Amino acid sequence: MISAEIEKIFGIKAITPEYYKNALTHPSFIKDNGLDYSECYERLEFLGDAVLKLAVSDILYKNYPDYTEGQMSKIRSIIVSDNILSKLANKIGLNKLIIAGEHDKKQGITELESVTACAFEAILGAYFLDGKFYEVMDFLNDAFHDEIIEIDENFEKYNAKAILQEYTQGLTKETPVYRLVETKGAEHKKTFIIEVAYRGEVIAQGEGKSKKDAEQHAAYTACEKLGVIKHE
Secondary structure, eight states: OHHHHHHHHHOSOOOOHHHHHHHTBOHHHHHHHTOOGGGSSHHHHHHHHHHHHHHHHHHHHHHOTTOOHHHHHHHHHHHTSHHHHHHHHHHTTGGGGOBOOHHHHHTTGGGOHHHHHHHHHHHHHHHHHTTOHHHHHHHHHHHHHHHHHHHHHTHHHHSHHHHHHHHHHHHHSOOOEEEEEEEESOGGGOEEEEEEEETTEEEEEEEESSHHHHHHHHHHHHHHHHTSSOOO
């Protein structure tokens, strides 16, 4: 039973089994099987997104009493990103429990960053409905502890795009332009190569498992080349 598997992963009692089944059901499955929209993860993901942001906000507020609203918002925006959530979902094995339509599953849809992130948020929504918000808070506090410290200490690695844009706009009010150069790999294991240019000149390239990730890598390399990010 899916709820039993979820209990093992999160260490939190799952009271209402159908919540967790729905939380792991991709829209392609209900489409293939003629099921009701409410039986896929999208509504629970909407709820879980709010649960996640509140939980992370509480963690940051308590752990960083001297930080401004802006500083906490920057860290939170990275923690709740698909990239971080997908990594955690894969680490705990949640991706292996996602239910999808046969065709989409063969195409590797259950391994996509956006899908695993949505499923993770949907599980949080399910636990919220089961009255387990404080237990979820404890889980997220432990799960994100090292990640939050890493992001706080090395923020530029995670938000290089914003840093690069602030730099270029400070010079000429122009923004960097990102362009997809190449896509490599199988459909469900794609690697994207992105280049970033400023005022018509290519500054750097970056690659990643998603376009957003590749853009961040390209921006970070560009910041290094331009001296915006300096290492001791």
